[in-house]
Amino acid sequence: MDNELLKYLSKYVAVSDELKEIIVASSNIKKFAKGTVLLKEGSISNENFLVLSGCIRSFLIKNGEEKTIEFYTEEQPVTAITYGKNEPSQHFLEC
Secondary structure (H helix, E strand, C coil), X not given: CHHHHHHHHHCCCCCCHHHHHHHHHHCCCCCCCCCCEEECXXXXXXXXXXXXXXXXXXXXXXXXXXXXXXXXXXCCEEECCCCCCCCECCCEEEC
């Protein structure tokens, strides 16, 4: 995943070998399995995500049915609507 992050960043800025080492040492890259719920309805959002590979789905449960709001695909940032507001989320984020 470190290589994917460096590849992504290299599209926008020159990344020297020294900077590569710093990025790899300080990055907090996580890999999630398909179906992993990153945010549940009612939870406080305190993380943002950048999709390096795969997809994240945002959805609501309305009248017992899942209603997809949005899909986030590779190279897209993901920030919950309630991020930074200390309010319960109205939706789910799932890998």
